[in-house]
Amino acid sequence: MPPAVLRSPKPKATRRQRNRTLWFWVFVGPFAVGLALFTYVPLGWSVVLSFFDAHNTVTPRDFAGLGNYRRILSDPEFRSSLTTFAVFSAIIVPATFALSLALALAVNRLRWAQAFFRSVFFLPTACSYVVAALVWKMSIFNGVRFGLANTVLGWFGAEPVAWLATTHPPWYWLVIGTVRLWLQTGFYMILFLAGLQRIPVRLYEAAALDGARPGWQTFRYITFPALRATSVAVALLLVINAFQAFDEFFNLLSDARGYPPYARPPLVYLYYTALGQGQDLGLGSAGAVVLALVIAVVTVVQARWSGLGRKEE
Incomplete structure (x- = not known):
């Protein structure tokens, strides 16, 4: 018989390793439990509700199958909310992308007080969307002659404009777009600024030796291609955030009479469906699932089209 092979016992975890594991769960555990319970x-329960007839209850018994999904997809108001999102994203995504990139380029070229201007442009991101929307609504784009915008128009002899109530032309897009630009441009400027500071200086030195002119030519052939990964990430975040727009729409356009029939993004529509007079939680949950699937599909398509995750050649 072959001699028995002696196996050395596995070393036991040291006290320091056990303490590390213990303290890891002490700090991470409450957040993990909160994330599971409140997210x-x-x-998961929203997905379950979407298959039930849930009026005024979160514990329904009447199974509806795909009925809620057929109702939500055939509802013209829901399709209109998706159109509102398409218009909003067509306005805010390219505008934020271009403005944040321009600010990042300007701040990156500063030789002095760069930290000051970086903080100044980033500061609006700390402001609440609700507070900013009320400032825009009550002070800047007030529909009476005392608003800042109408005061400026009055200097040139123009009549006051009801910015949020005028639909032809739809001036409310100017109000919604400018408040979102003010709130989020600084954040994406920081992302672009981080990308700019990672570009090796030797690329610009080599381009100068090859005769490249500073300015547009350098930006087109060196700076912007080097920012490809950052640009893709910014574009993805902008589209996802546009889908989630709620606060500025609701606080700008709603009043004591309710919300107007125009400019309803998907989340506003779902809010009134699930928490409005009918409180159809099943239909609202089905709409939320459809919206989540749309966001996922758009994100994947955009990532594939832009080559996110593809190895650089």
Whole structure:
């Protein structure tokens, strides 16, 4: 018989390793439990509700199958909300992208007080969307002659404009677009600024030796291609955030009479469907699932089209 092979026992975990594991769960555990209870459980239950007839209750018994999905997809108001999102994203995504990139380029070229201007442009991101929307609504684009915008128009002899109530032309897009630009441009400027500071200086030195002119030519052939990964990430975040627009729309356009029939993004539509007079939680949950699937599809298509994750050649 072959001699028995003696196996050395596995070393036991040291006290320091056990302490590390213990303190890891002490700090991470409460956040993990909170994330599960207040995020994943509600998400899962929302999917369950979407298959039930849930009026004024979160514990329904009447199974509806795909009925809620057929109702939500055939509802013209829901399709109109998706059109509102398309218009909003067509306005805010390229405008924020271009403005944040321009600010990043300007701040990156500064030789002095760069930290000051970086903080100044980033500061609006700390402001609440609700507060900013009320400032825009009550002070800047007030529909009476005392608003800042109408005061400026009055200097040139123009009549006051009801910015949020005029639909032909739809001046409310100017109000919604400018408040979102003011709130989020600084954040994406920081992302672009981080990308700019990672570009090796030797690329610009080599381009100068090859005769490249500073300015547009350098930006087109060196700076912008080097920012490809950052640009793709910014574009993805902008589209996802546009889908999630709610605060500025609701606080700008709603009043004591309710919300107007125009400019309803998907989340505003779902808010009134699930929490309005009918409180159809099943239909609202089906709309939320459809919206989540749309966001996922758009994100994947955009990532594939832009080559996100593809190895650089």
